[in-house]
Amino acid sequence: MEIAPSHKSSTLPFMREAPDALQAGHQHAEVQGTYRHPVEAIQKNFFQQQLASQEFALRRVYGSHMVQRLQIERHILTQFQRLPVLETSFVGLETVLGTDEDIGFEDYLNMPHMNEHIPRDMHSQMEEKLGITFAKAF
Numbered sequence: 001m002e003i004a005p006s007h008k009s010s011t012l013p014f015m016r017e018a019p020d021a022l023q024a025g026h027q028h029a030e031v032q033g034t035y036r037h038p039v040e041a042i043q044k045n046f047f048q049q050q051l052a053s054q055e056f057a058l059r060r061v062y063g064s065h066m067v068q069r070l071q072i073e074r075h076i077l078t079q080f081q082r083l084p085v086l087e088t089s090f091v092g093l094e095t096v097l098g099t100d101e102d103i104g105f106e107d108y109l110n111m112p113h114m115n116e117h118i119p120r121d122m123h124s125q126m127e128e129k130l131g132i133t134f135a136k137a138f
Contacts, residue, residue: 023124051097070096083122 055067077093094100127133 083126 055070058070059067073096074093077090077096080088080090080092082088091100
């Protein structure tokens with residue numbers, strides 16, 4: 001779905017094509033075109049900035065080989081994933097990053113088994129993950 005940019009920030013954007021409710025679910029143009037708060041960007045970038053500062057300190061103390069080793073470990077641990085229907089837990093990655101001992105909002109909010117929406121079937125999720133799409137006949 002493509003949304004054209006609006007000229008005024010107080011008006012809703014207009015859509016150029018109809019949304020596909022069967023594949024993407026019901027979405028509102030008001031939610032998609034809203035302005036995000038600056039604190040949200042700070043919260044999203046906090047972990048990356050903290051990781052970059054830790055890498056800088058490790059590079060100064062132990063040398064660049066230590067940072068490269070940790071980056072390789074993180075890259076290897078991010079590759080282990082289950083099928084889209086099954087929940088993937090990155091226990092090894094959380095242990096290496098040190099986030100396994102912290103309890104955050106993501107640990108108890110937005111759990112898949114508490115979701116009120118019906119999950120899509122495994123075939124459509126795998127098609128989306130692999131980038132397999134079929135042309136729509138109109």
